[in-house]
Every structure is written in structure tokens, then in C-alpha cells.
Amino acid sequence: MNHDRYDDAFIRSVLEGVSTIAIVGASANAARPSYFVMKYLAERGYRVFPVNPGQAGKEVAGLTFYGTLKDIPEPIDMVDVFRAPEHVPAVLDEVLALVPLPKVIWMQLGVRNDEAATRAEAAGMQVVMNRCPKIEYGRLSGEIGWTGVNSRTISARRPKLLGGGVQRLSISRGPQGQK
Amino acid sequence: MSEREPGFATLAIHAGAQPDPTTGARATPIYQTTSFVFDDVNHAASLFGLQSFGNIYTRITNPTNAVLEERVAALEGGTAALAVASGHAAQHLVFHTLLTPGDEFVASRKLYGGSINQFTHSFKSYGWNVAWADPDDISSFERAITPKTKAIFIESIANPGGVVTDVAAISAIAKKAGVPLIVDNTLATPYLWNPIKDGADIVVHSATKFLGGHGNSIGGVIVDAGTFDWMATDRYPFLSKPRPEYSGMVLAETFGNFAFAIACRVLGLRDLGPALSPFNAFLILTGIETLALRMAKHSENAQKVAEYLVAHPKVAWVSYPGLSGDRYHALAGKYLPKGAGAVFTFGLKGGYEAGVGLVSNVELFSHLANIGDTRSLIIHPASTTHRQLSDEAKTIAGAGPDVVRLSIGIEDAADIIADLDQALAKV
Numbered sequence: 001m002n003h004d005r006y007d008d009a010f011i012r013s014v015l016e017g018v019s020t021i022a023i024v025g026a027s028a029n030a031a032r033p034s035y036f037v038m039k040y041l042a043e044r045g046y047r048v049f050p051v052n053p054g055q056a057g058k059e060v061a062g063l064t065f066y067g068t069l070k071d072i073p074e075p076i077d078m079v080d081v082f083r084a085p086e087h088v089p090a091v092l093d094e095v096l097a098l099v100p101l102p103k104v105i106w107m108q109l110g111v112r113n114d115e116a117a118t119r120a121e122a123a124g125m126q127v128v129m130n131r132c133p134k135i136e137y138g139r140l141s142g143e144i145g146w147t148g149v150n151s152r153t154i155s156a157r158r159p160k161l162l163g164g165g166v167q168r169l170s171i172s173r174g175p176q177g178q179k
Numbered sequence: 180m181s182e183r184e185p186g187f188a189t190l191a192i193h194a195g196a197q198p199d200p201t202t203g204a205r206a207t208p209i210y211q212t213t214s215f216v217f218d219d220v221n222h223a224a225s226l227f228g229l230q231s232f233g234n235i236y237t238r239i240t241n242p243t244n245a246v247l248e249e250r251v252a253a254l255e256g257g258t259a260a261l262a263v264a265s266g267h268a269a270q271h272l273v274f275h276t277l278l279t280p281g282d283e284f285v286a287s288r289k290l291y292g293g294s295i296n297q298f299t300h301s302f303k304s305y306g307w308n309v310a311w312a313d314p315d316d317i318s319s320f321e322r323a324i325t326p327k328t329k330a331i332f333i334e335s336i337a338n339p340g341g342v343v344t345d346v347a348a349i350s351a352i353a354k355k356a357g358v359p360l361i362v363d364n365t366l367a368t369p370y371l372w373n374p375i376k377d378g379a380d381i382v383v384h385s386a387t388k389f390l391g392g393h394g395n396s397i398g399g400v401i402v403d404a405g406t407f408d409w410m411a412t413d414r415y416p417f418l419s420k421p422r423p424e425y426s427g428m429v430l431a432e433t434f435g436n437f438a439f440a441i442a443c444r445v446l447g448l449r450d451l452g453p454a455l456s457p458f459n460a461f462l463i464l465t466g467i468e469t470l471a472l473r474m475a476k477h478s479e480n481a482q483k484v485a486e487y488l489v490a491h492p493k494v495a496w497v498s499y500p501g502l503s504g505d506r507y508h509a510l511a512g513k514y515l516p517k518g519a520g521a522v523f524t525f526g527l528k529g530g531y532e533a534g535v536g537l538v539s540n541v542e543l544f545s546h547l548a549n550i551g552d553t554r555s556l557i558i559h560p561a562s563t564t565h566r567q568l569s570d571e572a573k574t575i576a577g578a579g580p581d582v583v584r585l586s587i588g589i590e591d592a593a594d595i596i597a598d599l600d601q602a603l604a605k606v
Contacts, residue, residue: 007182031421031428036230043222043231109435132435142197143232146240148248148444149259149437154185154193159200165218167226167233169200 003117003129008153011136012171014104014126018077019047021133022069022102024091025082026050028060034082037108037134038063044137045162049076069094078104080133081111088113096123108132141169187254187370188471195249196464209461210242229425229433229445239449243457247464251390251400252440254369254467255382258405259440261448262398262460266365266385267297268453269399272443273361273381274330275451276417280306283327287314287344289337291385292564292576294363298332314344320352329414330358335374335514336366338550339560339584340577341498341523343510350378359407365389365551366520370474377514380407381439388551389521392466392473396459401443405436417442473553473589478518480595481587487596488525493533493603495526495581521587522550524577529606531580534559536606538583543590543598550586555595558584 021041027034028050039061042048048063049072056067066072069079069091079095079102081088088107095105096119105120107113107129117127138144139151142159155173162168185193196207215234217223225231234240244262252260263269278284286298288311298309310328312319320331331353333344346362353360359380364372368389374382384390386398409418409431418438421427424446431438448454466473478501485499500511501519511519527533537559538546544557548564558564560578573579587595 009182029427030228030230031426031433033433036433039225039230043225135435138232145195145249146232146234146242146245147259148240148245148252148261148440150194150249150252150257152253154189155197156193156205158198158203161200165222166201167215167218167222167231 001121001127003112003114003127006128006131008140011128011131012140014078014106014128015133015137015140015171018104020049020074020076021046021078021080022049022051022066022072022076023080023082024051024069026052026055026065027082028052028055028058028065033132034108035061037080037082037132040134041137043164044168045164069098075100076102078102078106080106080108082108083111085111085113088116089119092116092120095120095125101125104128106131106133109135137171140171143169190250190253191370191470192468194253195246207243207246207461207464209457210237211457212241213237229428229441237457238452238454239444241454241457241460243464244455244460247386247398247455247460247467248400250464250467251369251384251386252402254470255364255402256369256373256375256404257382257402257440259437260400260402261440261443262386262400262455262463263448264399264453264455265397266363266383266387266399267293269383269385269401270294270297270332270363271453272447272451273383273401274302274307275447276439276442277330277359277415278305278307279416281308281327282306282329283308283310283325284330284332285310285312285320285323285328286332287312287334287337289314289340289342289344289577290332290334291338291363291365294334314342314349317345317348317352320349321355324352324356324358328356328358330361331356332361332363334363334366335372336500336520336522338366338522339524341500341505341507341519343500343507343514343519345510346374346377346379346514353380354378357412366522367515368470368474370470371478371515371517371520375402375404375406378406380404386463387549389474389477390467390470391463392470392551392553393462394549394552394554396462398455398459398463401440403437403440405439407439409438417446422446475518476589477521477587480589480592481519481521481523481585483592484585484587484595484599485523485525487599491603493528493606495528497523497525499523499525522584524582524584526579526581527583527606528581531561533606534581534583535562537602538562540602540605541598542601543594544585544602550584552586553589555588555590555598556586560584
């Protein structure tokens with residue numbers, strides 16, 4: 001698969017197809033990008049499991065940190081990697097050992113490791129690299145435009161409210177005319 | 180439609196404007212409110228910490244303004260934008276984000292007179308020091324750069340004289356110096372020219388002019404090209420250093436290639452306060468929907484008027500880059516294939532008296548100090564905007580006694596020409 005660019009339809013299908021997300025390299029510091037992503041995804045209805053050996057057992061923003069992926073007590077659909085590219089193979093080894101196997105490995109903006117991607121795809125996983133799931137969710141829902149950011153999407157279909165408040169949108173869009 | 184790139188006219192209508200999620204309103208609603216209720220306490224905390232996208236207070240974000248921002252970002256090919264109260268406010272916030280007291284920036288000396296004033300006087304009192312360079316001598320930009328230089332500022336088409344700036348050449352100088360290139364694209368608009376494609380890192384607009392296009396609203400826009408690496412140096416601390424306002428967050432690290440637009444918003448607009456009225460944003464947005472049609476017509480009309488004037492016996496010279504003999508014609512061929520814009524100057528053989536006579540005798544042209552309206556506009560700078568200057572100073576500023584500036588509207592070209600013709604007959 002080409003990892004230089006992704007169709008919006010592919011990213012949308014990835015984000016719609018997962019409900020549990022482990023974030024490897026998540027930070028407990030509220031000023032760090034990984035904290036932003038973990039909190040945002042949790043607020044958008046995903047069940048988020050931060051993974052960081054230094055923070056194991058700690059509870060931050062209502063989420064419990066785990067020391068390693070295998071410590072998470074339930075099946076994980078997607079692993080989001082906040083580690084430098086050279087650490088991705090080791091993370092992937094841990095991912096491939098999980099039962100059941102997660103559907104998606106997602107490497108953050110600035111993180112790309114093509115060799116690891118090939119291995120993950122050979123094992124039947126979907127791979128996204130050098131993207132941020134918060135930005136992608138914000139783009140596809142249209143929320144990111146609330147901050148003046150170019151979503152690079154246009155649609156004449158009405159966005160759906162996600163629920164849990166008025167300032168949250170879903171990335172799903174119904175057919176034209178749907179209430 | 181994500182799998183193919185929409186064209187300019189499609190983006191001008193659709194970018195940023197999905198139907199309203201709560202009411203289904205198709206036109207962008209005017210969210211004329213100061214504030215927005217929070218979903219709950221956690222949501223409020225996320226918004227104040229910049230962890231969630233959303234609205235708190237119209238000084239910082241507003242859903243109507245946000246549609247304008249995303250639309251201009253899309254049309255310019257930028258990553259994000261910020262809409263503010265005026266073009267001058269846009270420049271203020273850009274420089275506030277880049278410079279600290281004692282810093283310098285290099286600016287073209289061929290700029291809108293209001294920008295020359297802003298840079299010379301107001302910015303000076305902040306300790307932001309301008310060094311002038313000449314767009315007709317590209318090497319003068321290189322010579323003006325010192326270790327204190329933090330940015331270069333130019334206009335793509337310079338007001339008022341129809342000057343076309345070699346943006347790509349100046350971008351190469353900016354890249355070599357490791358500073359961002361700021362381009363004011365007001366006169367060209369993204370329909371005629373996308374300076375980001377030629378190396379601009381930041382684009383600013385007076386949306387008052389052709390973007391709004393109907394002479395009814397003051398507004399400004401800052402576009403982040405997403406091209407400058409703020410983390411490569413420690414010279415731009417607003418972007419690359421932990422911000423105490425946001426518990427140590429590093430904006431360039433957190434917001435990546437749209438960090439500059441975010442910094443202008445959460446540090447500049449939040450604290451300095453030149454917010455755009457949502458009503459003005461609505462009017463400017465409505466104007467942008469017809470930008471492609473209008474700019475094509477503005478340029479077509481201006482070309483016809485310039486050709487008429489250059490052949491008129493009472494006209495000494497015409498400075499319009501669309502004319503084949505013009506000194507900027509070659510640059511216009513490179514940068515402005517769709518038209519050379521609608522604002523230009525010409526000189527009358529009868530000098531000052533003829534200039535006064537012309538503006539006194541036009542019927543269709545409006546005699547006023549603006550540009551970029553549907554209506555054709557005229558001004559004789561020597562008797563109005565530049566009245567206080569000596570004759571010599573007027574000439575240096577491109578406002579000599581014989582100079583008349585036109586902003587050609589989208590009326591019928593024959594009527595525009597007929598009005599000039601009857602007025603010229605009387606001077």
C-alpha cells in the first residue's frame with residue numbers, strides 16, 4: 001500500500017472501524033501532544049488505554065496508564081505509536097504478540113518506518129504512518145475548521161452531532177436529506 | 180470529493196462551509212454571539228487548554244469567522260488561517276508573533292501607504308525596525324538583511340502603481356537567510372496568484388478589498404503556508420519555546436504545520452484583541468463565493484481601460500502590467516496569466532490641475548480612498564491622500580501631481596471608458 005498519501009475514505013474507514021485504542025508513549029503531562037491526542041480521542045467516544053512504563057497504574061484525565069501493551073486487560077483495535085521511528089520495530093513486536101491481533105497500527109505525525117509497515121501488513125494489519133488521529137478525526141468531522149485549519153474536505157451533507165454536547169461532531173455522514 | 184482536488188470556483192463556494200449541524204442551515208449562519216456554553220466542565224478545560232477544537236469567546240474563535248478562515252486558507256493553498264478586524268490588524272498580529280523589541284524586518288519600499296506608515300511609525304514604537312528594499316532591485320533585499328532580520332515583507336502586486344514583485348526570487352533570499360517570507364496578496368487575490376506556490380510562508384490580506392469585493396466590510400486574514408520550520412532555530416520563541424500562558428506548551432511541536440496561525444490566534448488575537456465581527460465575516464464570505472467571476476471581469480475591464488488610456492492624447496503614461504510595453508509585463512506573464520488585476524495608475528499631461536479636473540468631472544467613478552469594489556473608483560493622490568507632502572516627496576511615493584489611481588469595477592467596460600472619456604474631454 002502507498003503510504004505517501006491516504007485517501008480520506010481509507011482514513012475514515014480506519015477511524016470508524018476501531019473502538020479501543022492503545023497509545024504507546026502517552027504522556028501524563030497536559031502540555032504534551034500525546035496527552036492532547038489521548039484526551040481528544042477519549043472525548044470522541046473511543047476507549048483509550050495510555051501505555052507508558054514510567055506511569056503504569058497512574059490515573060490521568062479519567063484514563064489508567066499501563067506499563068506495556070500486554071498488560072491491557074481487553075482486546076485492542078488500534079495501537080497509536082508516539083515513539084521515534086527507530087523504536088517502532090520493538091513496539092510492533094509487542095503488537096504482533098497480542099491476542100487477538102489489533103486491526104491497525106498507526107504511527108504519529110513525524111513517525112514513519114516502512115520496514116515495520118511491511119511486516120505489519122504481512123501479518124494482516126492496516127497501517128497508517130506520519131499522521132495524527134486527532135488531526136484526521138478533526139479534518140473528517142469538520143471540527144478542525146472551527147480553529148481556522150484547512151480540513152481539505154468539502155461536503156454538502158449535514159454533519160452529525162456526536163452526542164454528549166453540542167461542540168462534538170461525528171466523522172460519519174448520512175445520505176443527503178437524513179435527519 | 181476527497182479523492183480529487185476541487186477547483187478554485189468550487190472551493191470559493193464550499194471550503195469551510197458544511198451545512199449547520201444543528202439547524203441544517205445551508206448558507207453560513209451569522210453567529211452573532213459573544214460566547215458559547217460549554218458542554219461540561221471537562222469540555223471547558225479542554226478548550227482553555229487548546230486540547231479540543233471548539234468555541235469559547237468570539238474574540239478568539241467564532242463559527243462564522245472560522246468558515247471565512249478555512250475558505251481563505253483553502254483558496255491560498257495554506258494549512259490554516261486567522262480572520263481579524265482589518266488588513267492592518269493582520270499585519271500587526273503577524274509581526275507580533277515573529278518579532279521582539281530590537282528585531283528587524285526587511286520590507287519592499289513599494290507598499291500600500293498605510294503599511295509604510297504602520298511599519299515606519301507604529302512598529303517603531305514596539306522596537307520593530309524596518310529596513311527598506313527595492314523590488315525593482317532584488318539584490319537590495321539581500322543587502323538589507325542583518326543578523327537581526329526576522330522576516331521579509333512584500334506585496335505580490337504592489338499598490339498603487341501596478342508593480343509586479345518577483346516573489347520566487349525574493350523567496351530564495353528569504354530561504355537563504357532562514358527567515359519567513361510574508362506576502363500581502365490583497366491586490367492579486369488567490370484567484371490571480373497563489374504566492375505560497377512561489378515560496379511565501381505567510382500570506383496576509385486586506386479582505387476589505389477584492390475578497391469581500393463589495394465595499395461594505397473591513398476585515399483581514401492571515402494565512403499560514405505551513406512551510407516554515409519554526410523548531411529549526413530559537414529565533415521565534417512564540418513558536419519554539421514553552422509558553423507560560425499554556426502551561427509550558429510548545430506551539431510548533433503541538434500544532435505542527437499550522438502552528439503559526441494558532442500562535443497568531445492564541446497569543447496575538449487573544450491578547451491584542453482585534454477580532455472580526457461575525458457579520459463582517461458573513462459579508463466577506465458571501466463576496467468570496469463570486470471571487471472567480473469578479474476577478475476575471477475586474478481584470479478584463481482593467482485591461483480594456485488601460486488600453487483605452489494609453490492611446491488617449493491627454494494621457495502621458497499608464498502603469499498597468501497587462502500592457503505589452505509595461506516594465507512589469509514579463510513578470511505579469513509569469514505570475515499573472517489570468518489577468519493583471521484592477522488597480523493601476525496613470526499620468527495626465529496636464530499635471531495637478533488636470534488630475535483635479537478629472538476627479539471632479541467623473542460621473543460613474545466614485546472619488547474615494549478605497550480599492551477592490553464592484554464599483555469603479557478613482558483618486559488623485561496629490562490632492563488627497565498625499566496632500567501634505569512636498570512635490571518631490573509626492574513623486575518618490577508614486578503620487579506625483581499628475582498621477583491618478585483607478586480601481587476598475589465590474590460595470591460594463593464601455594460605460595467605464597465612456598465616463599473617463601467625457602471627463603478627460605473637460606480637463
